[in-house]
Amino acid sequence: xxxxxxxxxxxxxxxxxxxxxxxxxxxxxxxxxxxxxxxxxxxxxxxxxxxxxxxxxxxxxxxxxxxxxxxxxxxxxxxxxxxxxxxxxxxxxxxxxxxxxxxxxxxxxxxxxxxxxxxxxxxxxxxxxxxxxxxxxxxxxxxxxxxxxxxxxxxxxxxxxxxxxxxxxxxxxxxxxxxxxxxxxxxxxxxxxxxxxxxxxxxxxxxxxxxxxxxxxxxxxxxxxxxxxxxxxxxxxxxxxxxxxxxxxxxxxxxxxxxx
Numbered sequence: 001x002x003x004x005x006x007x008x009x010x011x012x013x014x015x016x017x018x019x020x021x022x023x024x025x026x027x028x029x030x031x032x033x034x035x036x037x038x039x040x041x042x043x044x045x046x047x048x049x050x051x052x053x054x055x056x057x058x059x060x061x062x063x064x065x066x067x068x069x070x071x072x073x074x075x076x077x078x079x080x081x082x083x084x085x086x087x088x089x090x091x092x093x094x095x096x097x098x099x100x101x102x103x104x105x106x107x108x109x110x111x112x113x114x115x116x117x118x119x120x121x122x123x124x125x126x127x128x129x130x131x132x133x134x135x136x137x138x139x140x141x142x143x144x145x146x147x148x149x150x151x152x153x154x155x156x157x158x159x160x161x162x163x164x165x166x167x168x169x170x171x172x173x174x175x176x177x178x179x180x181x182x183x184x185x186x187x188x189x190x191x192x193x194x195x196x197x198x199x200x201x202x203x204x205x206x207x208x209x210x211x212x213x214x215x216x217x218x219x220x221x222x223x224x225x226x227x228x229x230x231x232x233x234x235x236x237x238x239x240x241x242x243x244x245x246x247x248x249x250x251x252x253x254x255x256x257x258x259x260x
Contacts (some may be wrong), residue, residue: 001010011186016147017125019118020083024061027122031063039226040067044168046196047256052167055159057105057180060122060141061190062088064170065098073097076163080104080114080151080175081124099163106153107182121172126151126254130175133198134141139251155183168192175199191215194251195243203243203255211236215257222253233258 004249035098040063050072052139058065059077061084067082069092077092077100079085085102092098104112118122125131125169134140136174156169169191171180177193191210195203198258207218219228234242 012188016118020121022114022115023119023121023239024083024087025256026120027061032120033063035062036224036226037067038069040064041070042069043221043226043228044056044071044202048167053164055156055163055169057170058158058172058174059088060084060172062091063079063108065092069095069097073167074103074168075099076159078103078154078159079106080126080204081116081121082149084121094135101154101159103152103154105159105171105183106158106179107159107177108153109154109155112151113148114151114155116147116149117143117145118147118161119144125174125176126179127175127202128204130196130199133175133196137198137248139249150158156180157183157185160184160186175202178202178205178209181206181213184209187213187215189260190256192256194252194254195220197209197246197248197250200243200246204240207236207243207255208238210257211260215259217258217260219256220253221256225253228256 004155044067052073054068054075056075056077059065059079065075065077074097076099077088079088080103085100088100112126114124114126134143166188169188171177171193173180177187193206217233219230219233221227
């Protein structure tokens with residue numbers, strides 16, 4: 001049996017809480033590499049500086065929080081998964097410049113069902129369509145969403161009313177990005193949202209929401225490169241054409257939007 005399949009089979013035999021803990025520790029190991037932190041800092045410094053406020057929507061294990069704090073930003077970190085929200089409080093609870101909000105973000109306040117991936121919590125999602133799309137793509141082979149949990153939902157407008165207007169908003173919510181942007185009525189200076197090639201329509205809808213909000217310039221980074229692809233920022237039509245031409249194998253990345 002190939003090593004990856006053997007490891008997956010062995011994990012499947014473990015109790016769910018232990019598998020969840022191993023999944024979280026795996027994410028910490030991946031996302032807190034020093035070289036990745038340096039790349040994140042260079043990227044984030046393009047959009048905000050010391051004393052500014054940043055929203056981290058879909059905080060996961062908090063590597064973006066760490067980057068924002070190294071740059072001197074204040075942070076509102078929003079994470080719906082209970083175990084990850086608890087981890088963030090343990091890691092950043094003594095930092096008075098970080099506020100952790102345990103909730104999902106969507107178009108309207110309320111509640112929703114989160115689908116949890118115990119082995120890879122970074123791809124837990126509120127979107128059943130995302131799971132369906134992943135089932136038919138080889139890049140997502142082996143991913144399983146085995147548990148569900150009901151979580152509260154807030155909106156970007158509600159967060160802004162509570163904490164103030166951020167300079168930068170990062171959105172990474174696995175196929176729910178357009179819903180997050182629907183809950184925003186005025187545009188911060190800059191934002192980013194994740195794209196996946198298995199759900200291009202969601203990225204297109206998020207671009208449409210961004211244009212509605214008044215964003216005029218766009219760029220993109222693929223995977224975890226933290227490197228902007230386009231030397232000159234594109235308009236909405238240009239970034240959409242780039243998205244439409246993106247090969248399926250590109251898998252994922254982030255689109256960045258500037259208001260001015």
